[in-house]
Structures are given as structure tokens and as C-alpha cells.
Amino acid sequence: MTNKRFCHREPDFPNEAYLALLFMSATDDDELRFLYPMMPLYPSLAMLRTKIKHFKNRLGKRGKLTVYGVIAVKIILSKKYPLRKEHWANPQGELFEKDYRMTKFREMMADMPQLYSVIVLPSHYDTKTKKWNYINWIPILLTTSDEKIDNLIKASDQSVDESANNMGIYSIEFTKGFDLDTGKLVEPKSDNIKIEADC
Numbered sequence: 429m430t431n432k433r434f435c436h437r438e439p440d441f442p443n444e445a446y447l448a449l450l451f452m453s454a455t456d457d458d459e460l461r462f463l464y465p466m467m468p469l470y471p472s473l474a475m476l477r478t479k480i481k482h483f484k485n486r487l488g489k490r491g492k493l494t495v496y497g498v499i500a501v502k503i504i505l506s507k508k509y510p511l512r513k514e515h516w517a518n519p520q521g522e523l524f525e526k527d528y529r530m531t532k533f534r535e536m537m538a539d540m541p542q543l544y545s546v547i548v549l550p551s552h553y554d555t556k557t558k559k560w561n562y563i564n565w566i567p568i569l570l571t572t573s574d575e576k577i578d579n580l581i582k583a584s585d586q587s588v589d590e591s592a593n594n595m596g597i598y599s600i601e602f603t604k605g606f607d608l609d610t611g612k613l614v615e616p617k618s619d620n621i622k623i624e625a626d627c
Contacts, residue, residue: 434513434590439550439560441596444504445469446476447546447564448606449533450483451497465533467563469548476500477611484608499537500606500613503546503564503598509574511592515581524583529566536567541603543570547577548596553589560589562596 447469454460466483470476484495536544544567552561565586568577581588581595588595605614 432590434516435511435593437553437589437591437593439553439562439592439594439596441505441508441548441550441562441594442469442471444502444601445471445548445562445598446473447501447503448476448480449499449501449537449603450480450495451499452493452495455491455494463530463534463537465530465564469562469564473500473606473611473613476606477608481608498606498608499603501541501546501603502601503548504601506545506597506599508594509547509577509597510594511581511588515578515588516590524585532566532568537603541567541600544568544600545570545572546598546600547580548598549586549588550592550595551587551589553591560592565595568597 448466450464450466452462452464466480468479470479480495480498487493487495546567547565548562549565550560551563553559554561563586565584566580568580606612607614
């Protein structure tokens with residue numbers, strides 16, 4: 429039996445990236461609308477556009493859900509936060525509810541996004557290609573304490589590569605509407621932004 433080596437690799441977090449938040453609805457129920465935060469990080473708006481268009485096309489073939497709007501969020505690496513072996517121990521057994529992540533993104537968009545940071549996790553390290561895979565996890569208030577961040581990590585069952593010695597905390601540069609057809613950012617009209625519940 430081999431012992432796991434915790435926290436011995438340094439992830440090469442991108443200095444900046446983009447997130448996508450999708451406005452979605454059920455094709456057979458106009459009342460069911462919700463905000464869905466995609467997990468990947470995108471290196472450019474062009475890549476975000478390509479991936480979301482593919483995602484939208486796949487949904488269209490299934491016919492149950494549709495994407496009717498996109499928000500692009502540009503994030504900038506603010507600091508790295510140390511991961512420790514004890515983050516993978518959860519003696520209380522208390523985990524987030526399944527909609528916790530979506531709820532936090534809704535709260536961020538209903539508030540002032542610039543008051544939040546986004547935690548980016550190193551979810552997997554490919555030992556063959558020597559490349560990391562990153563996911564955007566949850567937004568947290570800028571004033572969130574280290575103790576609260578530690579508790580969030582311990583209460584999550586989100587996949588994190590146990591060899592990573594840090595996660596990334598990113599500030600939000602902007603949140604803007606994104607036109608999939610033109611690939612252009614759209615300045616939001618504050619009176620038109622409405623974040624619907626996903627229930």
C-alpha cells in the first residue's frame with residue numbers, strides 16, 4: 429500500500445480567465461428559469477463562445493432545456509490560498525446541499541459582483557501532459573475570513589487534486605452580457621437584469 433502525497437505540486441494558475449453564467453429555461457415550461465454557472469475556466473472570450481455554442485447545440489438536440497442568455501465574467505488572479513492535508517478530512521460529515529454553488533452565484537449576481545472573489549480549484553493534474561485542469565467553484569465575499577474558507581473546503585465534496593498545494597482566489601474585473609451570435613460583450617441594463625430562482 430502506497431501513501432498518498434498531499435499538497436506537493438504547485439498549480440500554474442492562469443493570471444486571467446473567463447467564466448460563463450447561463451440563463452436557462454425549460455422548453456416546455458416558461459415559468460422554469462434559472463441561472464446556471466458553468467464549471468470550466470475559459471482562456472478567452474472566443475473559447476467561451478465556442479464551448480457555450482456547442483453546449484447550447486447539445487441541449488437543443490435533447491429538447492428539454494434551452495440557453496436564452498449568457499453572462500461573461502472576467503476574473504483576475506488575486507492570490508493563492510494554501511491547501512493542507514486536513515482539508516480532505518471531514519469528521520463532522522457535513523456537506524453542502526446540492527444547490528449551494530448555484531445559490532451563491534445567484535446571490536453574487538443579485539448583489540454587486542465586484543464585492544466578491546471566485547475560488548478556482550485545481551481539479552486534476554495530468555501526469556503525462558504535465559497540465560492542470562481548473563474549475564471555478566464558488567464566489568465568496570471579499571471580506572470572507574480564512575477560517576470560513578477552510579470550513580467551506582472541508583464541507584465540500586467537490587473534486588480537488590490532492591497533490592495541489594494551493595487553490596486560486598480571483599477578483600472579478602467585470603460581468604457583462606455576451607452575445608453568442610456576434611461574440612461581443614453587451615453592457616447590461618440594470619433594470620433588465622433579473623436573476624430567477626431555480627425552483
